Amino acid sequence: MANPVVLYPDIAAQGSLGAALRAAAEEGGFSIPAMASASSPLSHATVASTLPDREALFVSSWAIKRRWSIRGEESFQNMALIDGDTEDLAQVARAAQAWHDGVALSDIRKAAPFVHLTGRFEVPDHDPVRLTESEWQHLRTEARELEWPGDAYHALVEAAYAEPALRGLYPFTSHWTLRFSTTTRPHLTIFGPCLLAHDVDRYTVSMKFTGADALAQTTTAQEAVAEAVRHLPYRPGPVTSGAVRDGSR
Structure with a gap:
C-alpha cells in the first residue's frame, strides 16, 4: 500500500x-x-x-x-x-x-x-413491490455485465425473472447463489430454494446456498427455475417491507 x-x-x-x-x-x-x-x-x-x-x-x-x-x-x-x-x-x-x-x-x-x-432505481416511498422491481433490475444489469460467473449465471437470473412465482419475490445473492425473500431489506425473510449456476449446462436447486443437500440438478436454467417453483412451500402474497421485524419498527 x-x-x-x-x-x-x-x-x-x-x-x-x-x-x-x-x-x-x-x-x-x-x-x-x-x-x-x-x-x-x-x-x-x-x-x-x-x-x-x-x-x-x-x-x-x-x-x-x-x-x-x-x-x-x-x-x-x-x-x-x-x-x-x-x-x-x-x-x-x-x-x-x-x-x-x-x-x-x-x-x-x-x-x-x-x-x-447499478440498475436500481429510486423508490422514495419505500414501496416494497417497487423495491423488489428495482432489485430485479439491478440483478439483471449486474448479470449482463459480469465476466464471471458468466453466461450461466446470466441465464439463471433471466429465467428466474421470467417466472412470475419468483419475480414476485425479493431477490438477493449469497456467493452468486440466487435466493429469495418475502420481505425487502434491511430484514430479509428467506423463502424457498436457492439456485446455483455452475456452467451453461449444470444448475443446482438446493435449500442451502452452498448447494449442499440438492433438491435437483438440471441442465438448463429454465429447468432449474421450474424445480425451484415446484419446491416452493406455498405461494406468498406481495412482498412486504423489511423495515418491520418482530412486529416493531
Whole structure:
C-alpha cells in the first residue's frame, strides 16, 4: 500500500480530499459541500445530497494507484444506486454536484460519464413491490455485465425473472447463489430454494446456498427455475417491507 502523500501530493497540499474536491468544483464554476473523513482525510470524503432518500456520496482514493471511486446509496436499504471510478478528480466533483443537487440517476451519468448505474432505481416511498422491481433490475444489469460467473449465471437470473412465482419475490445473492425473500431489506425473510449456476449446462436447486443437500440438478436454467417453483412451500402474497421485524419498527 502506497503512502497517500506520495500518490496524492496535490491532495496533501490541499489538506484533505474534501478540500481538494471543493477546489476542483470551484475551478469548474460550481460548489459542493464535500467533507473529509476525520480518520482518513486524504483518502475519504463525503458529499451530502439534498434528497432525503439519498445517503451522502462516498468518495475514496485508491491505495495502490492514483484513482478515485464513488458510491451513492439510497437511504432505506443502503444499496448502491451509482458507483464508478476515474483518474479525473474534476469528473468526481461533477458527479458529486449532480448527486447533491438531486439530479436524476441517468443525468448524473451524463454529467460525469465514468458513473456506473447499478440498475436500481429510486423508490422514495419505500414501496416494497417497487423495491423488489428495482432489485430485479439491478440483478439483471449486474448479470449482463459480469465476466464471471458468466453466461450461466446470466441465464439463471433471466429465467428466474421470467417466472412470475419468483419475480414476485425479493431477490438477493449469497456467493452468486440466487435466493429469495418475502420481505425487502434491511430484514430479509428467506423463502424457498436457492439456485446455483455452475456452467451453461449444470444448475443446482438446493435449500442451502452452498448447494449442499440438492433438491435437483438440471441442465438448463429454465429447468432449474421450474424445480425451484415446484419446491416452493406455498405461494406468498406481495412482498412486504423489511423495515418491520418482530412486529416493531
